Structure formats: structure tokens, C-alpha cells
Amino acid sequence: MRGAKDFLRILLRLTILATLLLYACSDNQADYPQRQMPETFKKNPAAVSAGHELFRDKCASCHGKPSEGRFERAEFFNPPAPDFTDARYREADPAYLYWRIETGKTVEPYRSQGSVMPAWGAHLSEEQVWQIVAYLQARAH
Numbered sequence: 567m568r569g570a571k572d573f574l575r576i577l578l579r580l581t582i583l584a585t586l587l588l589y590a591c592s593d594n595q596a597d598y599p600q601r602q603m604p605e606t607f608k609k610n611p612a613a614v615s616a617g618h619e620l621f622r623d624k625c626a627s628c629h630g631k632p633s634e635g636r637f638e639r640a641e642f643f644n645p646p647a648p649d650f651t652d653a654r655y656r657e658a659d660p661a662y663l664y665w666r667i668e669t670g671k672t673v674e675p676y677r678s679q680g681s682v683m684p685a686w687g688a689h690l691s692e693e694q695v696w697q698i699v700a701y702l703q704a705r706a707h
């Protein structure tokens with residue numbers, strides 16, 4: 567009897583371990599809603615320049631370069647705020663960028679990571695968010 571109980575206990579532990587492992591190894595890129603960037607914003611110089619202005623005003627304190635007014639305390643953010651000059655932002659899914667701007671640190675996994683990224687959904691119009699996305703893609707090089 568005792569052997570069977572031990573066996574079950576071990577089986578249970580193995581199952582838990584396997585589940586945890588699967589969870590840890592699964593792609594932890596969060597799910598975000600699919601959206602199409604309206605054609606009118608893509609590579610549109612007027613949209614990019616409106617996005618640039620919004621970026622300077624609302625984002626550069628954390629995401630800008632020092633010459634763009636990046637706060638000194640931004641150096642200590644963990645996770646750090648990217649300055650969006652990395653080429654991968656040109657290829658980034660616009661729906662992902664939109665969602666990150668909209669929800670910021672309020673969603674997982676960013677909340678648990680201790681992100682300080684504000685959620686802009688209530689402060690920017692849909693048009694403004696797309697303008698910023700157009701700018702971020704143009705900013706990457």
C-alpha cells in the first residue's frame with residue numbers, strides 16, 4: 567500500500583514540476599490585440615512629425631537621449647526604457663507598439679517586472695497613438 571502512495575506522491579510532484587517547466591519555457595511574450603495600422607499613418611511625414619512632437623512632449627523624459635531631455639533617473643529604471651533607435655523597432659508589430667503605449671505597466675508581464683511605463687490609453691487619442699507609432703518606426707535606424 568505504502569509503495570503505491572509514494573508512487574502517487576512522486577507522480578504528483580513530477581506533474582507539478584513538468585507544468586512549471588512548461589510554463590517557464592513557454593514564450594512569455596504577452597498576447598496583445600491584433601490591430602491594423604491605418605494606411606494613412608504609414609510612413610506619412612505629417613503623422614511622423616506629429617508623433618515626434620508628442621514623443622518630445624510626453625516620452626523623451628524617459629525614452630529620449632540625454633540631448634532630448636532624458637531624466638537622469640531614467641538611467642536607473644529596471645527594466646530600462648529603450649530609446650527606440652534599435653533597428654528592431656522598425657520591424658516591430660505596430661499593434662504591439664500601440665498596445666504597449668495604451669496599457670504600459672498595467673498589464674503582465676510588465677507589471678510584475680516593476681515597469682514604470684505609464685499607460686497612455688486614457689490620455690491620448692487613437693490618432694495620437696498611431697502618430698507616435700509611426701514616429702517610433704521612423705526613429706529606428
Ligand code: HEC
Pocket residue numbers: 620621624625626627628629643644645646647648663666667670671676681682683684686698
Ligand atoms: C516614466 C518613464 C516613461 C515614460 C514617460 C514613458 N515610458 Fe515607455 N517605457 C518606460 C519603461 C521603463 C519601459 C520598459 C519597461 C516596459 O516595457 O514596460 C517602457 C516601455 C515602452 C514600450 C515598449 C518597448 C519594448 O521594447 O517593448 C513602448 C512602445 C513605450 N514605452 C512607449 C512610450 C511612449 C510612446 C511614451 C510617451 C507617450 C512613453 N513610452 C513614455 C518608461 C516610460
